């Protein structure tokens with residue numbers, strides 16, 4: 001947390017604008033609880049089954065909320081609605097439409113982020129910047145999702161400084177979305193930065209950083 005604060009201050013940002021999402025895939029419920037006791041308030045999970053088991057084991061924990069940060073599987077999409085306070089990883093208009101439908105059925109609004117594949121990598125999901133701009137009118141019409149911003153996972157670079165242009169690109173894309181004057185879509189959040197590169201992400205405007213190994217150590221492979 002101290003590193004996040006320092007990185008924010010270095011570029012003149014209010015450190016309170018940056019929230020830490022603890023990426024808890026493969027981390028046991030017991031260790032998640034320890035992290036919560038140590039001050040973690042948001043846990044990010046990648047798979048519904050694993051998240052479900054952990055949420056059940058932990059139960060209601062004051063101040064703890066869950067985000068979904070993993071790839072969305074069509075069959076599990078419905079399960080996420082209403083159970084995660086933010087879904088970071090919506091990659092297509094179809095996914096947004098299905099989430100919207102389920103939220104409508106449940107009489108609620110589901111907060112989401114749109115994932116952007118800034119590096120254009122075939123192994124990663126997400127809208128290309130052009131696809132995102134083209135998809136905006138359709139997504140803006142969905143009344144039961146609430147788009148709060150953008151998320152990205154940039155290409156892996158040994159030197160985190162090398163990913164700075166991708167984070168800048170995400171921020172500029174967010175500005176471009178705002179300038180297109182959507183009605184419902186908001187661009188308040190930028191979910192970018194992981195253990196390896198979060199300092200750079202915070203310098204470039206991240207409001208949510210997703211950190212796993214930096215908190216919990218190496219995951220089993």
Ligand SMILES: *Cc1c(COP(=O)(O)O)cnc(C)c1O
Pocket residue numbers: 023025046069070153194195196210211212213214
């Ligand atoms: C696992 C994961 C993270 C955290 O990665 P670390 O390198 O362990 O910090 C962040 N975002 C997503 C989407 C992840 O799956």
